[in-house]
Amino acid sequence: MKFDDLVRAMQPKFPQLTAANSRPTSPYDEGYNCIAWAADDTDRWWEPDPLFQQYWPPSVPREYTLDAFVRAYGLQGYIERCNATVEMGKQKVAIYTASSGKPTHAARQLPDGWWARKLGREIDIEHEFEALDGPMYGTVAVILARPAKQHSMSGK
Amino acid sequence: MHPAYQAIIGMGAAALPMILEDLRQNSGHWYWALKAISNEDPVVPGDRGSIKKMRNAWLQWGETKGLDRA
Numbered sequence: 690m691k692f693d694d695l696v697r698a699m700q701p702k703f704p705q706l707t708a709a710n711s712r713p714t715s716p717y718d719e720g721y722n723c724i725a726w727a728a729d730d731t732d733r734w735w736e737p738d739p740l741f742q743q744y745w746p747p748s749v750p751r752e753y754t755l756d757a758f759v760r761a762y763g764l765q766g767y768i769e770r771c772n773a774t775v776e777m778g779k780q781k782v783a784i785y786t787a788s789s790g791k792p793t794h795a796a797r798q799l800p801d802g803w804w805a806r807k808l809g810r811e812i813d814i815e816h817e818f819e820a821l822d823g824p825m826y827g828t829v830a831v832i833l834a835r836p837a838k839q840h841s842m843s844g845k
Numbered sequence: 846m847h848p849a850y851q852a853i854i855g856m857g858a859a860a861l862p863m864i865l866e867d868l869r870q871n872s873g874h875w876y877w878a879l880k881a882i883s884n885e886d887p888v889v890p891g892d893r894g895s896i897k898k899m900r901n902a903w904l905q906w907g908e909t910k911g912l913d914r915a
Contacts, residue, residue, distance in 0.1 A: 719872055720896045733894030741886075742876040744894025 702825045711816035714805065718813075723806055724758070726813070727782045727795035728765050735761070755830050758784050758792045766835035773818050773832055775802040780837040786830040794826040800837070854878050865907040872900060879903050 692713045696706055718731070725735040725744070736743035737751040745751050749760045767782050781798040796806035803815045822828065853860050854877075861882060864875045876899055880886050887906040892898040907913045 719874075725894070734896055735894060738877060740877050740880045741893065742880060742888065742899070 703820070703823055705822055706816070706820050710820040711814050712803075714813045714815055724761075724792075724795050726806065727797040728762060729797070737761075753791050755784065755786055755790060755792055758795070759831060759833065762795075762833050767833035769834040771832050771834040773798070773829075775800075776834070778837050779834040781832055781834045783829045783832045785826045785828060787827040790830075792830070850878065854881050857882055861907070861910075861912045865904065865912055868900060869904055869913075872896070876903065 693708045695713075696708045696711065700706055720734070721731045722734050722736065725731065725733055728735065733744040735745060737745045737749070737753060737757055739751065741751070746761050746764050749764065750757045762782055762784070767780075769779075771779070771781060773781070773783065775798070783796045783798070783804065784792055785794040785796075787793050794806070796804040799805050799815060802818075804818055805813070805815050853864070861879070864873075864878055864882075867873045868875050868879075874896075876888075883906075885906065887902040888899050889902070892902065904913070
């Protein structure tokens with residue numbers, strides 16, 4: 690499927706998404722999810738599932754709470770709370786929550802100011818910050834920053 | 846958890862051959878269901894989240910249990 694067609698197919702879920710404010714990066718890979726991808730881990734699926742099937746940092750409470758997700762990213766160096774502005778020398782992740790407060794999604798900021806995220810079971814994309822706002826993933830609850838590492842523009 | 850997923854878990858052990866077959870063919874994320882139904886866990890702690898290793902561990906578990914013949 691062409692990217693334009695995929696964008697059109699996803700617009701019911703993400704009304705603000707367009708081919709102009711997003712770009713594809715890689716096809717779907719079942720080996721990791723958005724939470725792992727935002728943490729730069731493409732080898733494991735991160736999830737605090739109560740049956741201990743998926744990876745979750747051992748010292749972090751295994752629960753679907755914003756505090757647990759903040760602590761999980763804190764172990765990756767994302768400690769400073771900040772906004773979505775591009776800041777030289779900083780790498781940022783955004784944690785999304787539903788209206789219930791339950792974390793739903795995470796994205797990682799790229800050096801050019803776009804955001805990289807694994808989009809469900811569809812594709813990995815890069816996009817402008819607000820492009821995927823809407824009912825699907827809720828809203829950004831917190832943005833965390835860490836000192837930037839050497840990092841490719843592709844987000845991988 | 847999706848109601849359909851819960852319903853499959855509710856089928857109990859009878860669903861295991863079907864789940865394992867889907868895991869073999871489609872690599873579906875059946876790990877919660879497998880553990881919930883079987884009350885076993887062949888995945889070693891170091892492989893948590895490593896989807897291919899988890900899949901292989903459960904498929905091997907199914908063969909050991911004779912559940913790989915749907």
